[in-house]
Amino acid sequence: MEIIRFEHVTKTYPLYHHFFSGLKNFIFNIPSAMKQLRSSGFTALKDLSFTIQEGESVAFIGRNGAGKSTLLGLIAGVLKPTSGTIRVSKRVSPLLELGGGFHPELSGLENIQLNGVLMGLSRKQVAAKIDEIVAFSELGEFIHEPIRSYSSGMNARLGFSVIAHLEPELLLIDEVLAVGDASFQKKCFAKIKEFKARGVSVVLVSHNSSDIEMVCNRVIWIENHKILMDGPTAEVLPHYIKAMT
């Protein structure tokens, strides 16, 4: 069964200088601001089509700024495509990105409660899992400290721990594994393996080829806003590594 389908998806980011330079500038420059709004902006992804089947685990690779995070945002539904259609038939985990979906002023514990509910669980369900999540994160006393005091690795730990316990049907991971230390990475990979065994699909963005080899059986290489290569990991990855060095 197919779980993700992209049909001729294009994502364009408008250029917002006129907006960000403020209302005052916008009002004084209405004609040029309007023209800018209608002009094409920056195209991050152009006419992308692909499908992902149930049980497949896919890695997106490509250079910085290729559009990988944009792709995950589109799958998660946080971003909307400029044109084309996207169908995702599974309950998607929230985007697991560096910086996490956390509120900097709240403690780790409070963020777990809030995030769980934002992801669609009831407060009761979150409460039932919270001890397990805290234990998995190994954050100890820091769980009571505000997130803004966390290191990026601690942030990633919390993020992964929350998502790992929410029973997602599709896991979206954007580079967070890279900042965890070796022991936590090992734990994450064990968890991912467990998910895969249960039939959960994983979509991963990573610059680390050994991570990709470990998790994914398929690799999609994005270059110049398009798919340059798409195939089994053993086939695509060597080409990519060669092109990068």
Next chain:
Amino acid sequence: MTPAHLYDLIYELLKKELKVRYKRLVLGYLWSIASPLMYAGLYYLVFYKILKVSTENYPLFLVSSLFPWQWMTNTIMIAPSTYIGNASLIKKTLFPRYLIPVVVAIQDALHYLVSIPVIILFVYIFHGTFSWHWIFGIPALVVVQFTIASSLNLLFATLTVFFRDLERFLQIGIMFLFYMTPVLYSETKIPDNYQWLIIYHPIAPLIINWRTLFMNGTIRGDYLISSLAWGVLLLSLAQFAYRKLSWRFAEVL
């Protein structure tokens, strides 16, 4: 989304909002009472003692209009940070984005509700009118004011995502509105040939109704309808802006 989950969402978001804004629940409560009281004291000093305005029962007059006014401005002034302050959540998770402004408005409404006993204390001390009309009047005014306040929050929160300098315009606007609304002075002081304008004012009918409710135990039906109409108008406007723009939040924040 089920009603049970909606409740959980609002509960958690409200808890977060209170935590982020006031750190401790008690501080938020004290602040929501202390702040309008401090202003009331200041205006009493300046306008009654120094400028010698001749409004009757000025302490009660000030308190009964400043408390609802503070509620209104608190909800409007926080609008620019409503979405921007929650950028990390919006960029990563999918949930109805309009809930944040709603929750912010609920928070300020709750703070107003818990400060009503203080107003009632003033009614008692300064001989306002305890009236059966309160039973209908207070909930009606709360609902109408909540609609106006939450709509304005949603509208300005949405627009500030795109126009970051809106906050400064908002500050000037509120200042302007404050002196254009009979908060410090009685509407009877407005010259006769401008009296008809009051009913078209977005906030004045509401503030006047709050004050007359606490001072005289009466409410003006035409003013209530005017406020209600503003509520419906602003809600439609805010919803329109939200529908057009909210899908871009994650890419702009």
